[in-house]
Amino acid sequence: MQNIKNTNNFLNILKAKQLLINSNVANIPIKKITFDSRQVEPGTLFFCKGANFKKQYLLDAQAKGASAYISEVDYKIDLPCIIVKDIRLAMSYLGKEFYNQPDRKLKLIGVTGSKGKSTTVSYVKAILDHWLTKQNKQPCGIISTIETYDGIINTESTITTPEALDLFSHLSNAVQSGLEYMVIEVSSQALKYNRVTGIEFDIVSLLNLGRDHISPLEHPSYQDYVESKLRIFQMSDTVVFSKDMENLEIVEQEINKLGIQGISYSTKSDNCDYYAANINFYSDSNHFTVNSTNYSLPGIGSYNIENALCAIAITELLGIPKQESAAALENIETLGRDNLYMTHDNKIICHVSYAHTSLSFDKSFETIEQHFPDYQLIALFGASGSKGLNRIEDLPKSAAKHADFVYLIPDDPGFREHSEIAAAMAKYLIEADCPYKIVEEREAAIKEAFELAAKSNRKTLLFIAGKGSEHYQMIGNTPVPINSDVDVASKLVSDYNQKAKD
Secondary structure, three states: OOOOOHHHHHHHHHOOOOOEEEEEEOOOOEEEEEEOOOHHHOOOEOOOOOOOHHHHHHHHHHOOOOOOEEEEOOOOOOEEEEEEEEEHHHHHHHHHHHHOHHHOEEEEOOOOOOOOOHHHHHHHHHHHHHHHOOOOOOOOOOOOEEEEEOOOOOOOOOOOOOHHHHHHHHOOOOOOOHEEEEEEOOOOOOOOOOOOOOOOOOOOEOOOOOOEEEOOOEEEEHHHHHHHHHHHHHHHOOOEEEEEOOOOOHHHHHHHHHHHHHEEEEEEOOOOOOEEEEEOOOEEEEEEEEEOOOEEOOOOHHHHHHHHHHHHHHHOOOOOOOHHHHHHHHHHOOOOOOEEOOOOOOOEEEEEOOOOOOOHHHHHHHHHHHOOOOEEEEEOOHHHHOOOOOOHHHHHHHHHOOEEEEEEEEOEEOOHHHHHHHHHHHHHHHHOOOOOOEOOOOHHHHHHHHHHHHHHHEEEEEEEEEOOOOOEEEEEOOOEEEHHHHHHHHHHHHHHHHHHHH
């Protein structure tokens, strides 16, 4: 079903939101909206957005038959234009209008936080899918760092939260496909730059408030980061939050100020709505009790219990009994989030993790030392060249406190050279007297570390962090295919076991 809107619809919304500066556009039909000049066709309203926008993109859109453009800048070309105060807000409001307010036709859950977002949304989806399957209904849609499923599109993701036009397109697909639920991983950048503005969530969640994405390119200060995260509270009447997080008082003050419902969870205190009691850690699972319901969760680490508590609270608020969430979580597999691959002789463990912040590193190392105290630790990781620039300092500092050796390997270098990023990280390892090596290829480094572990007379754990099950690396703006850490590690362990058997 093709959406067609008239420009007068858009102009009225922009006026109501006090975004319109001026326009020379007649009341013409719009069949498509996009900010990507490669996707333009006749009948398109083209959005000029981004700090790196070039006039050539607009000229390309014009050549492909765009009907008009919308921008903060009048580019003085022979094409009708709408000039606005804030292009990103315009994208959100007009995206919602063009796709017929799809957020109002779905039960939407939004999850944000410094760590654990991807795992938590996968838990929410797993519980909902388990329940929906019993009702012979469509599965839950998901938009996350790992995957996107909207009933039509089912693909690996390359960005946490899409731009507003793409986001509303996904929600529209979900409605057309008959989906009832959609869970969305919401980044601080999406909140700061209005990608989710206008969306009406049924439930939102804040997992934690670490110190990440603090850089001139993202959040100039921790205060800006926190304020961006808290904006999600304005998008729902119900928020699920952890009572174990840093700066809890700020969170509770915001909930009280807005007069919204706050549902809390904790692994440390029973002064909350959802408390994990009777926690027991095993080599491959965690057991705990929530309000008399017993849970068994695959994986290791208390942080996974925290993520599960959030998902349990969210889904019970949606009407799903705890017995059903317990059944769903018992056999859940979150590929690439926290996977252990162990050789049959227990000599080598590959711990493949999506950890990529100082908070997730600290939690991971704490868990490793708790479960595998007699293993030497080799950490393999890098840092993005375009986001979370504080990680260039934070990650090696965290690793240096725990690792016996570090491999600095490519993550998503973006427009920077891996050698430049690694050199900047290395100085913090040098300061801590932590031995390291810079390797230009991720897979080659994992294989080299595994071979060293095989030859060592000590048991060794390889902590392979940052990419998990992702099959790409961002080089410039291009996702370049790679073998995922999961694929590489699982094959190395499988080959080792087979060789030992032969």
